[in-house]
Amino acid sequence: MPTWLKIVFAIKHGLIIFEKLIAASSLLLLLLLAIIQVVARNFFDTGFSHMDVVTRHLILFIIFMGAALVSEQNKHIKIDILTPFLSTEQQEQLIRPLLLLSAFVCSIFAWFALSFWLDEWQYAPSNERWSVYLALILPIGFSILSLHLLLLTITGFEYKEPKPRPIKHFSCTDLK
Amino acid sequence: MIIIILALILLAILGTPLFAVMGAGGLVASHSAELDPTVLIIEMYRLASQPNLIAIPLFTLAGMILAAGGGTKRLIKLFNALLGWMPGGLAIVTIVSCSAFTAFTGASGVTIIALGALLLPMLEHANYRDKFCLGLLTTSGSLGLLFPPSMAILLYGIVSGVSIDELFLSGMLPGLLLLVMLSIYSIFSAKKLHIPPHDFSWHRLFSALRGSIWDIMLPILILIGIFGGFVTITEVAALTAIYVLLVEMVIFKKIQLVRDLPQILIDTTTLVGSILIILGVAMGLTNLLIDSQLPMKLLEVVERNIDSQLQFLLLLNLFLLLVGAMMDIFSAIVVVVPLIMPLAIRYNIEPVHLGIIFLANLEIGYMTPPVGINLFIASQRFGQPILKLFRATFPFLMIMLVWLLLISYVPLLTTWWQK
Numbered sequence: 001m002p003t004w005l006k007i008v009f010a011i012k013h014g015l016i017i018f019e020k021l022i023a024a025s026s027l028l029l030l031l032l033l034a035i036i037q038v039v040a041r042n043f044f045d046t047g048f049s050h051m052d053v054v055t056r057h058l059i060l061f062i063i064f065m066g067a068a069l070v071s072e073q074n075k076h077i078k079i080d081i082l083t084p085f086l087s088t089e090q091q092e093q094l095i096r097p098l099l100l101l102s103a104f105v106c107s108i109f110a111w112f113a114l115s116f117w118l119d120e121w122q123y124a125p126s127n128e129r130w131s132v133y134l135a136l137i138l139p140i141g142f143s144i145l146s147l148h149l150l151l152l153t154i155t156g157f158e159y160k161e162p163k164p165r166p167i168k169h170f171s172c173t174d175l176k
Numbered sequence: 177m178i179i180i181i182l183a184l185i186l187l188a189i190l191g192t193p194l195f196a197v198m199g200a201g202g203l204v205a206s207h208s209a210e211l212d213p214t215v216l217i218i219e220m221y222r223l224a225s226q227p228n229l230i231a232i233p234l235f236t237l238a239g240m241i242l243a244a245g246g247g248t249k250r251l252i253k254l255f256n257a258l259l260g261w262m263p264g265g266l267a268i269v270t271i272v273s274c275s276a277f278t279a280f281t282g283a284s285g286v287t288i289i290a291l292g293a294l295l296l297p298m299l300e301h302a303n304y305r306d307k308f309c310l311g312l313l314t315t316s317g318s319l320g321l322l323f324p325p326s327m328a329i330l331l332y333g334i335v336s337g338v339s340i341d342e343l344f345l346s347g348m349l350p351g352l353l354l355l356v357m358l359s360i361y362s363i364f365s366a367k368k369l370h371i372p373p374h375d376f377s378w379h380r381l382f383s384a385l386r387g388s389i390w391d392i393m394l395p396i397l398i399l400i401g402i403f404g405g406f407v408t409i410t411e412v413a414a415l416t417a418i419y420v421l422l423v424e425m426v427i428f429k430k431i432q433l434v435r436d437l438p439q440i441l442i443d444t445t446t447l448v449g450s451i452l453i454i455l456g457v458a459m460g461l462t463n464l465l466i467d468s469q470l471p472m473k474l475l476e477v478v479e480r481n482i483d484s485q486l487q488f489l490l491l492l493n494l495f496l497l498l499v500g501a502m503m504d505i506f507s508a509i510v511v512v513v514p515l516i517m518p519l520a521i522r523y524n525i526e527p528v529h530l531g532i533i534f535l536a537n538l539e540i541g542y543m544t545p546p547v548g549i550n551l552f553i554a555s556q557r558f559g560q561p562i563l564k565l566f567r568a569t570f571p572f573l574m575i576m577l578v579w580l581l582l583i584s585y586v587p588l589l590t591t592w593w594q595k
Contacts, residue, residue: 020438020442023441023442023445023446023449024438024441024442024445026445027233027237027441027444027445028441030230030233030234031234031237031414031417031418034230034234034410034411034413034414035414035415035418037411037414038407038411038414038415041411042406042407042411055230056224056225056230057224059224059229059230059233059452060220060221060224062233062445062448062449062452063448063449063452063453063456064449064453065445065449066445066446066447066448066449066450066452066453067195067449067450067452067453068449069442069445069446069449070446070447070449070450071193073446075446075450076193076194076195076450077193077194077195077450077451077454077504077506077507078188078191078192078193078194079188079189079191079194079502079503079504081189081502082189082190082191083190083191091191094190094191095191098187098190098191098192098193098196101187101192101196101200102192102193102195102196105196105199105200105203106196106199108199108203108213109199109216109217109457112212112213112214112216112217113217115214116214116217116218116221119214135221138217138220138221145453
């Protein structure tokens, strides 16, 4: 494997670790904040408006990181009418241009997301600027998604679906 | 413009991720409407502020924790003790367990993977025919879509603006009706095959109840939470997720915080991300289509040819069955719902009734080629060709079509709770 390709693989592996870290911690934080809100509302008759803003943005973190990770597993929702009839080689030839196209679409979205963010930043009152920082997930999320799809175009899919455990002999009596 | 639309359809057929196709569609639509594509981003940002959206990852997390823990076995054991003594008992146990599990995992294929491997050998051991077992398990992968806390209902409510509580309430009776219809078929099949039911045992029932008392509390918590009006949908989702996590970690000790939880969190985000990214990029596209008066133009065409509600419902079902056969349920909700809502309102169809008809059609779409995802997952899990599975599901498909006609033409089944 040439050195440049090794570097590409290393970047992708690093990106996957980063995405997993952000994805898992965002979901965990979302759960914790939601629980705190439940307790605050039902037991202390109060709520934290700042927490609502954070949870609204956390869902975007989850969406983008989850979408990037699902790209790695080649499990994005698709209309798979044609692919089941193609051989594995044909499928592999077809997938790379499609991944590149998807990366291109995401990069356009990243560009307009940045333009949106800059507008938000410019017009946000100073006491709300902290929430605008959270909205950075829009351009960054689309950029990460685009980068991941681009890296996949070069490396192809490494992820192998774990083989399901063989179906064992099992009867009702085994449940007792 | 037509060439671009055809190119996008071709890209979708070739297997381009749907979020990219819809994103490209949104960019094209904003360009042709001479609008700044930033509107697409604004729509996505607006989506994040939908209060009920947070319920989707939290309920999915609860489902994933249940699947990773021992929830599946406990569920089968409980329903087997409760219903296994009836004629066709094990088949009924399969139907009920799978629908309970699917309600949590959102018909993402987890049911066939997690429960199929347990139930197939059990059904075979009980002397059910191979074809019946495969058909039953493939069908069961999407049952329960109409029960709380189904992700499909949550998404439908978010996209259409219809109250999620009302959708859950409306889906209960049609969902139960389907379970009863499939159970009756199973009883007849078991009698035809001379499969003896096992004896009812109080001891077995108490043992199963004792073992799954914490699981039994879960639907009670959800139903009281949603319909009792004590907490919001999002709060129920958070409580469900933390409850399931504590039960699996502290009581059953099936999940360890460091060893298992990170992977469960990652699996949840990948499932949620794959669905909600489509919603995110497609919101802008569908709003642009609405702004371009597409639903009104569609309405004009339909009004010219369709006079009655009866005809409209028939056409709607045919159209949705076609959509269900071609598209995944979640992308279909995002794209199709905003377009057909004005049409349904014009023909005096209640929004909740439309929601249940829509989801019922898409539920059937899970087992119809070419994109019947249950067929693909079952084929992979049971090592059987798709055509064989389709033949096996055919009797179940026919029953579901009869069920669809019933819920379409008897609105009372969905709107019984309205005054």
